[in-house]
Amino acid sequence: MTKLNIKIYRNLMGANDRWAARTRALLKKHRVIMLNLIGSPGAGKTSLLEKTVRSLSKTCRFAVLEGDVETTHDAERLARLGCRVSQLLTGGACHLEAKLVHYALRDLPLNKLDLVVVENVGNLVCPAEFDIGEHAKVAILSVTEGEDKPVKYPTLFREAKAVALTKMDLLPHLPFDLKVCRAYLRQINATTPVFQVSAQTGRGMAAWIKWLREMHAESQTPDARHRTPER
Ligand SMILES: Nc1nc2c(ncn2[C@@H]2O[C@H](COP(=O)(O)OP(=O)(O)OP(=O)(O)O)[C@@H](O)[C@H]2O)c(=O)[nH]1
Numbered sequence: 001m002t003k004l005n006i007k008i009y010r011n012l013m014g015a016n017d018r019w020a021a022r023t024r025a026l027l028k029k030h031r032v033i034m035l036n037l038i039g040s041p042g043a044g045k046t047s048l049l050e051k052t053v054r055s056l057s058k059t060c061r062f063a064v065l066e067g068d069v070e071t072t073h074d075a076e077r078l079a080r081l082g083c084r085v086s087q088l089l090t091g092g093a094c095h096l097e098a099k100l101v102h103y104a105l106r107d108l109p110l111n112k113l114d115l116v117v118v119e120n121v122g123n124l125v126c127p128a129e130f131d132i133g134e135h136a137k138v139a140i141l142s143v144t145e146g147e148d149k150p151v152k153y154p155t156l157f158r159e160a161k162a163v164a165l166t167k168m169d170l171l172p173h174l175p176f177d178l179k180v181c182r183a184y185l186r187q188i189n190a191t192t193p194v195f196q197v198s199a200q201t202g203r204g205m206a207a208w209i210k211w212l213r214e215m216h217a218e219s220q221t222p223d224a225r226h227r228t229p230e231r
């Protein structure tokens with residue numbers, strides 16, 4: 001048989017996707033739900049988590065994986081509240097990769113947890129492209145960022161299983177048109193629930209917590225939410 005000389009170039013995401021698949025299997029084994037919070041730098045991701053820890057920790061066993069380029073500031077904020085938290089540092093990369101998340105997850109006592117929330121590196125673009133084995137991506141958009149972000153950064157908003165519209169207490173001070181923002185969002189994703197919240201005043205937190213509890217409840221039913229997401 002003639003020897004053929006063929007160069008093969010594999011999809012760069014292939015390795016990442018294999019780690020994401022391992023994470024999915026690990027989560028399935030322990031019936032733990034993992035959410036991936038994605039939003040711009042300063043959108044209010046950690047503030048929302050701080051508020052969430054206070055409301056949810058008595059009834060739901062959860063841990064947070066904090067993604068940042070540098071520092072342990074966010075992990076410290078949550079640890080001060082008694083939250084189980086690990087800090088994942090990318091050292092420069094603008095998103096979390098599945099391998100790093102997998103290693104951090106393996107060190108958690110998964111048999112004692114219901115929910116793991118990952119706060120991804122502040123960025124609306126790259127984190128949306130990288131599967132980390134989560135059950136759902138949650139888009140975090142603050143009212144200080146402008147109404148048009150869902151159409152300018154459609155990948156995240158298309159994939160998001162929920163959107164948290166944060167810093168609602170600032171709305172009276174901003175030229176932000178809520179109706180326009182929601183219309184843009186519907187253009188990209190007609191069904192995703194939108195939670196209008198303020199970590200400052202607590203507004204809207206009850207609905208957000210209710211949704212998290214529902215995710216937790218689903219973790220108790222075998223096979224629920226453990227399908228590979230369509231990409
Ligand atoms: N007025 C108001 N300010 C908020 C609210 N949530 C967060 N902030 C402020 O917004 C700034 C950024 O909040 P963080 O929670 O650190 O934002 P983040 O998305 O975690 O930021 P990175 O992790 O750096 O991407 C802080 O000064 C918060 O006090 C809110 O609901 N209302």
Ligand SMILES: [Mg+2]
Nearest residue numbers: 045046074119
């Ligand atoms: Mg943060």
